[in-house]
Amino acid sequence: MTYTFLEPFTIKKGLTLKNRVLMAPMTTSSSTTEGDVTDDELIYYLVRSNGPGAVITACAYISSEGQAFPNGMSVAKDSHIEGLSKVAQVIKLQGAKAILQIYHGGRMSQRKFNGGRQPISPSPVRAERKWADTPKELTGGGINILIHQFGSAVRRAIEAGFDGVELHGANTYLLQQFFSPHSNQRTDKWGGSMEKRLTFPLEVVRHCQSIIEEHTDRPFLLGYRFSPEEVEIPGIRLEDTLYLVDALINEHIDYLHLSVNYYYQPSLVGFRNYKEQVPYKIGRHINNRVPLISVGAIKTPADAEKALDYSQLIALGKQLIMDPQWVQKVENNDEKSIQTTLKISEKPTYHIPDPLWNTLISIPNWIPIRE
Numbered sequence: 001m002t003y004t005f006l007e008p009f010t011i012k013k014g015l016t017l018k019n020r021v022l023m024a025p026m027t028t029s030s031s032t033t034e035g036d037v038t039d040d041e042l043i044y045y046l047v048r049s050n051g052p053g054a055v056i057t058a059c060a061y062i063s064s065e066g067q068a069f070p071n072g073m074s075v076a077k078d079s080h081i082e083g084l085s086k087v088a089q090v091i092k093l094q095g096a097k098a099i100l101q102i103y104h105g106g107r108m109s110q111r112k113f114n115g116g117r118q119p120i121s122p123s124p125v126r127a128e129r130k131w132a133d134t135p136k137e138l139t140g141g142g143i144n145i146l147i148h149q150f151g152s153a154v155r156r157a158i159e160a161g162f163d164g165v166e167l168h169g170a171n172t173y174l175l176q177q178f179f180s181p182h183s184n185q186r187t188d189k190w191g192g193s194m195e196k197r198l199t200f201p202l203e204v205v206r207h208c209q210s211i212i213e214e215h216t217d218r219p220f221l222l223g224y225r226f227s228p229e230e231v232e233i234p235g236i237r238l239e240d241t242l243y244l245v246d247a248l249i250n251e252h253i254d255y256l257h258l259s260v261n262y263y264y265q266p267s268l269v270g271f272r273n274y275k276e277q278v279p280y281k282i283g284r285h286i287n288n289r290v291p292l293i294s295v296g297a298i299k300t301p302a303d304a305e306k307a308l309d310y311s312q313l314i315a316l317g318k319q320l321i322m323d324p325q326w327v328q329k330v331e332n333n334d335e336k337s338i339q340t341t342l343k344i345s346e347k348p349t350y351h352i353p354d355p356l357w358n359t360l361i362s363i364p365n366w367i368p369i370r371e
Contacts, residue, residue, distance in 0.1 A: 005304045005314055006331060009053065011291055012254050014219035015163065017053030018095055020308070021327050024295055024317035025056040025101040025166070025225075027069050030353035035061065035074020037083035040353040046090040047351045048320050051327025054097035056257075056315070057087060059168050061103060062153040063146070065120065067113040068105030068173065071355065075102055075153040084160035097163040099221060102153045104146065106174030107135040107183060121177050122184040122191055122200070128232055143190060143200060146174070150204045151211040154222075158212070164221025167204065170259035171227060175201050179244060182232040194240060198247055205251050223293075224248055225257040228278050229268045237269065238278060242285050249289050256286065257293040257315070263307045265296060283310025299340065301330050318367050321352065321360070341368040 010016040030041050049055050060075040061067050073087075074080045084100065091098035107121035111133060120142065121135035138146070150167070157165045169175035177183040178200035184191045191197050205222070212220050226244060230236040245256060264277040279294055286292050294311035298304050299319060307314045319326050323339035330338075342350070342360060352360070360367050 001301075001333070003301055003305060003330065004308055005301075006327075009291070009312065011313075012219050012221060015097065015221065017097060017313075019053040019327065020313045021052045021304070022099075022293060022313060022315045023048055023052045023055040023096075023320050024315035025058055025168075026317050026321070027058050027072070027356075028353050029069050029071045029355040029359070031071050031073045033071060035064075035072060035076065035080060037073060037080075037087055038353070041073070042086055042090050043351045044353055044356075045087060046093070048324040049091040049096045050094040051325065051331075052096055052316070052320070053313075054099055054163070055091045056099045056101050056166055057091075059101045059103040060084070060153070061105070062149045063104055065114045065117045066104035066106065066109050066174065068103075068108045068110065070113055072113075075100065075156050076149070078156065081156050081160050084156065084162075088161040088163075092161070092163075097221075098161070099164040099166050099223065100157040100160070100162045101166040101168050101225070102150065102157070103168035104149075104174040106177045107132065108172055108174075108177075121174070122186055125183050125185060127172065127183070137186075140188070140190075147200070147203050147207050151207045154208045154211045155215050158216045158220060163219075164223060164254070165208065166221075166223040166225055166257060167201075167208070168225050169201055170225045170257075172230070175204065176227060176230075176236070179240070180230060180232070180236050181234040182230065194243060198244060201244075202247060202251060205248065205253060209252070221254045223255040223257055224253050225259050227259045228282060231268055235269070238267065238281065241282065245282065245286060249286070253290060255291040255293060255313070258282065258295055258311075260296045263294045263296045263298055263303065263314075279307075280310045288312070300338075301335060321350070321367065324350075341370045344369060344371050 005020040009020045060073040088098040107119045107127045109119040119135040124137045126134045228241045292311040293313040294307040295315040304314050
């Protein structure tokens with residue numbers, strides 16, 4: 001059978017993916033305590049980068065106090081470029097494009113990962129998590145430093161040989177915190193109205209674009225991942241997200257990447273309208289102005305094709321953990337052999353770093369497991 005998602009796709013002039021499948025960013029918690037890349041991570045990416053058109057890495061923190069996970073990958077210092085270049089090399093070795101996802105955890109950062117430092121956020125409003133600290137409110141000077149830290153991270157990604165950077169503006173991290181009326185209750189130019197709450201994300205985008213223009217003459221992507229809704233009250237709702245999407249497109253973002261659990265997910269808040277799911281509504285609103293990456297429970301080739309009803313690209317996460325050869329098996333008309341569970345007895349064959357493996361088998365019902 002011929003599938004649309006196996007066809008090449010051009011995201012940006014001069015940058016074409018060999019197919020429309022991307023590996024979704026997934027936290028591995030397998031770098032060193034200083035954020036340096038390990039051999040286990042390199043092998044993990046190597047065995048999964050042959051099939052997809054691009055691989056988006058686990059999120060790399062732009063500043064040491066912004067870690068939301070243990071042993072995350074760092075892009076905070078020039079000393080990290082050497083290790084990051086190895087990640088880019090192994091991903092690109094077999095024809096995939098390499099995209100580095102970058103983030104700052106903001107109030108989702110934890111003291112135990114950050115030398116005991118208090119988290120920072122737009123406002124001193126605690127996240128609705130049992131473990132969360134009340135964050136310290138950012139000063140204007142601190143906000144400007146963060147904007148330049150995002151830019152420095154992009155420069156390092158360019159020097160490391162990546163084909164692009166994805167700004168992690170989803171999953172309640174710092175970029176989303178500025179846009180959210182729950183976490184951003186400022187009354188200065190960085191908060192208040194929806195337009196002002198969008199100031200920081202847009203300034204980050206503009207600064208990163210200026211760094212790309214200054215430091216590279218090759219096609220280099222700048223993408224943005226976003227969560228369409230928040231469950232908090234007040235929180236981001238779909239109408240806010242459509243405003244965000246339009247603003248990002250006006251700033252010439254190269255692609256947008258949904259962060260949802262299911263590629264046809266209904267609303268998380270209020271009345272759940274099953275007639276028009278949130279991702280579909282967003283895709284229809286974007287209307288091909290920029291490429292949209294759909295994600296979430298895309299398990300089969302049929303799922304992937306259905307997701308392309310409203311998007312141009314699809315991202316696979318758990319499926320490439322369970323079967324790194326998912327794309328190749330579809331290409332070879334061998335769909336019946338696709339693995340749909342994680343077999344504990346065959347752990348060495350997956351080349352999954354121990355911290356990620358332990359997470360996978362310890363969270364009930366997060367991924368299908370059998371002995």
